[in-house]
Amino acid sequence: MRAHEAGALHGDIGSRGPAWLRPPADVNALVPQLWPGNTARGADGALTVAGLDVRDIAAEFGTPLYVLDEDDLRARCRAFRDAFSADDVYYAGKAFLCRAVVRMIAEEGLFLDVCSGGELAVALAAGMPPERIGFHGNNKSVAELSRALEAGVGRIIVDSFTELDRLTALARERGVRPGVLIRVTVGVEAHTHEFIATAHEDQKFGFSLAGGSALAAALRVLDEGVLELRGLHSHIGSQIFDTSGFEVSARRVLTLQAQIRDARGVQLPELDLGGGFGIAYTSQDDPAVPQDLADRLRKIVEFECAAERLAVPRLSVEPGRAIVGPAVFTLYEVGTVKDVDGIRTYVSVDGGMSDNIRTALYDASYSATLASRASAAGPLLARVVGKHCESGDIVVKDEFLPADVQPGDLVAVPGTGAYCRSMASNYNHVPRPGVVAVRNGRARLIVRPETEEDLLALDVG
Known part of the structure; x- marks a missing residue:
């Protein structure tokens, strides 16, 4: 959904849409905040990324395909760093x-958070x-914890008493003292989908x-002395735009830190406020830039530390x-275009819920554009759907595409770097797409x- 549209597209609407929905002045326009920084339209209207035409990318690697703008990712790493x-x-x-993304974020000075043995x-x-790795997870196995200890993972975020006992026994057996954080459920209701709210x-x-x-x-870790308690951890959810939840979370976690200090005379040196910072999936989303986030979070932490007479921990x-x-x-090829008795037009692509489950799972909203050419046709309110045997196999619920969209066209859906390939499946025995990194005109x-x-x-049967 583009920036010139009047409102968010939520729910089920017909081909004409509600009264407030207006077609765009230019159906070929790209909204900058939705696309990687090096995305543009070429002289003939086809989408390009880092100087490379998406038609050439599709010809070489096929579709569907995740296309990563490497310089854009690196710039976002540096902005946070x-x-x-x-x-x-x-x-x-x-x-x-x-592995390529791990190397990119490491080269840009970031640490890495993993939450399974496979990610580790x-x-x-x-x-x-390994000292730059943090290990999350609510049910880490003995094998996973053992590997983390053997590798020398920098910190382990402890999630339960069972895990605490398990990790203590393993550390004592090996004669090591791993750094740990206690994950705290702070009772904050983040303004996000219930499946990705994690602090209530x-x-x-x-x-x-x-x-x-x-x-x-926390007191058990301190009293047993086997693990090194470095701090507390709180994560309130995902796709969050309002920092008020972080303010409440920081206040409650730092109150707990003051209680630990009063009980054992120990001030913990670290505080992790998690992530969940929102991005723009449609023109209605207005995410904060990293510097604003940093300024706000530091101000919150400094204020709460002053109130509790605590030294400011490393954030x-x-x-x-x-x-x-x-x-x-994500780059798709259109397979069919179907007008259903004037109710709605369905644009079917060669992927779907197997490469992006978020629309079906979270009712997530996405945008889309005709990528292989520009069009002089008027706008058509369409639903971009996949090829799977599910009526809920929706990629983009509602989007204006050119009225002459046709089989063989390429359609691109921005904002698909997070939780699309990592949650992809082989539903209907559809192979998962590949990922191409583009930089300086090369893929x-x-x-x-x-x-x-x-x-x-x-299939060994």
Whole structure:
């Protein structure tokens, strides 16, 4: 959905749309905040990224395809690194992880956050220094914790008493003293989808602040002396634009830190406020820039520390979506265009919910544009859908495309770098797309597309 449109497109609307929805003045226009920084239209109207025509990219690598603007991703890494120059920035690998991206974020000075043994394996294989890795997860296995200890992972975010006991036993057995943070459930209702809000009381993550388990966990670590308690951790959710939730979270976590100080005379040196910073998926989204986020979060922490008479701890944040999300768009080929009795026009592409489950799972909104050419046709309000056997297989719920969109056209959907490839599936036995990184007019494959042979290789029956 483009910047000149009158409002957000939510829910089910017909081909004419509600009264406030107006077609764009130029259906070929690109809204800058939705696209990677090096995206433009060429002389003949086709989309280009870092100087490379998307038609050439599609011809070489096929579709569907995730296209990553490497310089854009690196610039976003630097923006966070510079904004939080006195603090630590952990890239949240769950958003999207592969060896090439690990190397990019490491070269730009970021730390890395992983939340499974598989993500840890990718990080180590890519050469990420283990002391720059943080390990999340609400159910880390003995094998995963053992590997983290053997590798020398810099910090482990402890999520439960079971894990605390498990990690303490492993550390004692190996004679090591890993750094840990206690994940605190602060009771904040983030303004986001219920499935990605993570700090309210009734959910699976962390130790409850209100119930007293967070304080009990911290005191246990200090009293046993096997693990090194470095600080507290709070993560309130994802795709958040309002910093008021972070303010409440910081206040409650620092109150807990003051209680720990009063109980044991120990002031913890670190505070992690998590990530979840929102990005622009449509023109209605207005995300903050990293410097503004840094200024606001520091001001919040400094104010609350002064109120509790605490020294200001070293702050860390965990952006994932905010770094990789806008740096990637997905390139599709149109297969069919179907007008359903004037009710709606469906533009079917060669991917769908297997490469972007977020629309079906979270009712997420996306934008789209005709990518292989410009068009002089008027705007058509269409629904971009996938090829899967589900009526909920929707990529973009409602978008204005040129009325002459036709089979064989390329359509690009921006903002797909986060949680699209990482949550992709083989539903209907559709191979997952590859990922191409583009820089200075050259494209390189960093995750190859799956093939039918890959699918059959796992079928040992």
